[in-house]
Amino acid sequence: MSERKWLKQWSVPSESGARPYKVSLDLDGETYVCHCWPFLRERTTCKHIKKVLAGEVPEIGEDLPPEPVIEFWNVREVIPVTGRGGRIVRVKTPFVSFDDTHFTLTVVYDLLKAGVRMTTLRNRYRLPKDLTRVDIEAYIQQNGRKIYGPWEEERGQHVGYEFVR
Numbered sequence: 001m002s003e004r005k006w007l008k009q010w011s012v013p014s015e016s017g018a019r020p021y022k023v024s025l026d027l028d029g030e031t032y033v034c035h036c037w038p039f040l041r042e043r044t045t046c047k048h049i050k051k052v053l054a055g056e057v058p059e060i061g062e063d064l065p066p067e068p069v070i071e072f073w074n075v076r077e078v079i080p081v082t083g084r085g086g087r088i089v090r091v092k093t094p095f096v097s098f099d100d101t102h103f104t105l106t107v108v109y110d111l112l113k114a115g116v117r118m119t120t121l122r123n124r125y126r127l128p129k130d131l132t133r134v135d136i137e138a139y140i141q142q143n144g145r146k147i148y149g150p151w152e153e154e155r156g157q158h159v160g161y162e163f164v165r
């Protein structure tokens, strides 16, 4: 296996019709690098990286291990489902209400642990662009995981919440 310096790369078309810009994601899965002048000068998120973060650009040569598929189920918390070989192939995922930050971040945290990528979760859960995996882990370590309460048959729904580690 060859050594790889980047986790992912994208080729972002130039607006002026010049050569496309190559945006690279570091092996840490969080740091984006571009070759345009604004990025090289300021080291801040340039418009090319913004396009990548917004999911507007297809990545170059998809050779990453496949990501588990997110499936929405009536479950209390994220439940990974392993396939043959022990790899997590899909994750049963509860519906979230976007005004519940603690619950949403718990689901995102669990999905990250199951192997879903940060870029996927950023788009799916409309996470702020500056929110990192490290921030999410720190939040959950501090506040615990918030999951749905037990299922109540008569009401046909989960009732309340529970806080677990």
Ligand SMILES: [Zn+2]
Pocket: 021, 034, 035, 036, 037, 039, 046, 047, 048, 049
């Ligand atoms: Zn750039």
